Amino acid sequence: MKNVLKILAVGVAAFFLSSCGQTSDDELVVYSGRSQALVESLVEDFRAQTGIDIEVRYGNDAELLAVLSEEGDQSPADVYWANTTGALANASQKGMLTTLPDSLTSKPASYQSKSGKWVPVTVRFRVLAYNPTAVDTADLPDSVFDLAEMDEFEGRIGWTPTYSSFYDFITALRLTEGNDTAMDWLNNMQNLNPKAYSSNPPMVQAILAGEVDMGLTNHYYVIQTKHGGKEGYFEDHEHYGEEGPNPDANIETYHFKEGDIGNLALVTGATQLQTADNPELAQQFLSFLLSKQAQEYAAQSVNEYPVIDNVSLPDYMWDAKKASQLSPEYDYEQLQQLEGTLNLLREAGLI
Template identity: 75%
Template structure:
């Protein structure tokens, strides 16, 4: 794993050198695994409200962890804003994070960290997208575990086996259902000859176009297809095309039975790094991410679920309490157990 991180770091060094100059001691530096379309508006609002300058450096979670490992104690980073709690748990395990005060960790209503070293920021849920023209939802399985046995979907299933949220899904499956069961599920899914995608957006498009019938994805990708917005994709017309979202697209969300791993809650979060220069400023920014303003922006613009109470959701989103009820309970810190998942996926020939 250390070798992988070093390799990733080489590529990221070029990126950082091209995007950053010298960092002022008065400036907060955020390493963000979240996209610019979500992060930039919130950062600009925070800067305007507080006068605190912030520089954001972007990359995926693995790349950012690699860079921080290479930089060591000399890292300019103050905050790590991660796309997955698995990455935060790994950063904690590597001794990169500090314990946060109760004034911060008590703000979220749920999805909290057992380590106390990071705060949840938003929540996404695993789900099944299906083509409404081709599939009657009554014919879909009550559990994602049964999907691997349904020969009628051979060649008509989509998944993203190299995507970080899929890793978290399989990691939790291993922990909740057992290593052997997870391995059997992967073997069963492979036998269905699924179509693999590098990311969720083209896969969801394939469902709506009738190229496949069903796909394992996160809830908000379906909402992007139907409602637009989110993470720069619709605004730039790069993923959805010039026509933008289509509320009448032949696609819908299917939830498995309550407590099923197919409904898994996946949490994004942020943490203060040990290399931070000004803890007060860092914690002020983390507190802002848990504010009504920031949480409503995430829900309204990115279709992700808030982690505090009292946030108004768009009418097309499932009630937050009902969504949480669907997910199995698990310790988000456990997602650091990624190596076993990667080994399983390697054995299955998926990565």
Template identity: 60%
Template sequence: MNIKKRFVQVFVFASIALLFASCSQSGSENVVVYSGRSRALVDDLVKKFEEKTGHRVDVRYGNDAELLAVMREEGDQSPADLFWANTTGALANANKSNMLKTLPDTLLNVPDSYASTSGKWMPITVRFRVLAYNPKRVDTADLPESVMDLPEMSQFEGRVGWTPTYSSFYDFITTMRDLEGADVTKSWLAGMQQLNPASYSSNPPMIQALIAGEIDIALTNHYYILQYKYGGAEGEYEEEVYFDEPVVDENAPVETYHFAQGDIGNLALVTGASLLETSSQDEVALEFLRFLVSQEAQSYAADVVHEYPVINTVTLPDYMLDSEKALKISPDYDYENLQNLGATLNLLREAGLI
């Protein structure tokens, strides 16, 4: 390994260590969670769990890729008991690296569409890919039934927003590559580029640009639209600038468009958690996982973050699409396939998008 490459690796891991510095040192009685979910979601749920059980939870934050790198570097010496990931692709990669323990069947009793086929991780919440649009500028009759037809919509040239460097976009493209093939996906990316889309590093500024009339449509996740209109906290770790100021504007000119039933443009993206091979606190760690799919925690995620629960007893806010309808419009997909991220990144590099 050359000195420059080693220096970069040391710098990266030192930066991550600084990120974790604010976390307390874990004692043997603590459960340590490595979280790719944001503080806005996690901290309140951790406090609720600690108050209910008397157990202590030490959370260490980072994005999924950083946390996977840290766990690989730490190896058997990792203090982590649980990995709470923002993407199932990260969990599938952790499983591929033999980091995960098999979960008890009682924690895998969820809708088949969200379940892990490996039995090594469990779903916690669900987000859906959607097309956001400005109703002052767009008639839904002019929108395509499939996201695959979006590149043909030349009337939107220069008026489309997307986030090609964002993790949920990677999962979307990985699914497209799996279901439609690499050649079709490459052609779709090229066609989208012909529309001269506006690229954003994250979703909130893209939604703001749409509301401001700078673009007309945008590929995003459903809850960004709801958070702008109805408030709430973000659920992803990504160090992005969220809405400049707290926004609650039900009349904001941004609405949600769903493609035809089963279309990739409606893809359900699952967040999840897993018990790690390095865990020394299995009993308490499993208790925390059970709490995350409890009525209390699932209702909190729906009400505050506007993500979909994975249990069917939660009453959703009336502005969210019914859970059964949302599930039906998403394509069937084995989320373990999201571990195949490398080929997706290669496609995006070839297209000059990352």
């Protein structure tokens, strides 16, 4: 595994160097685990408003962490913008991050980092997506735990057991409820003969096509299907089909009871790296991500929830405070404990 990561790091690092060249001393360099379609627009706004020369290098969280480890003290990166708090905690554990000033960490109204080494940027929620023509909500359970024991749903449920957001869900499940409870849930779910999908978009398409009636996913996949959005993996109608987003699509979002792990909040975040040559510029960019402008863009265009107050949401999104009350409280940095989750999924025969 270590050799694979090293090869990955070298390969991605070589790509970065060949495609981007050397950086200047007055340039802000951001490593982004968020998709380019989202980052690019916000970066252009930041550049236009500040005149700061900013370069963004893209990859998934695992790739970027491997590159940062390979580059070490020689990394040109000033900011790491991550897709998960687990990746941020991983970077912190490896000594890559610096403690941020109170002027930054006090800006978010919720989802703050306990370590003070990163700031939350947006929030996604786990939900049960379902086809309302095939499922009566009165038949749906109060808890995701009960879902796994409902034999009447056998063969009708979709899930994504090899996908990153599912890993985060299982990690939070086993750390809050214990490995035995998490394994029982996985085994009970498998007894229902669920259909597995590689990621959330094909599972959503399967719900629309009647292949399954419901599936555990993140809230914005349903919103994107019905109302559109700008995330990179939804471009060119790949997710919607030729017709594009459809407000009347036969898919809706179901929330379990308040505090249920099935409503888990998944947080994205950003941080200043120890290697930052321009800490003031890095903190200025982090402050921009927490500005009302950037937070409203994320809500309106990507349908993710803001982490600051008084942000306007589309009328088809839940009120942010109501949404936040659905999720159980947990330490967002715990999501770095991925290896135990992978071991559990291997034991269950899912990966």
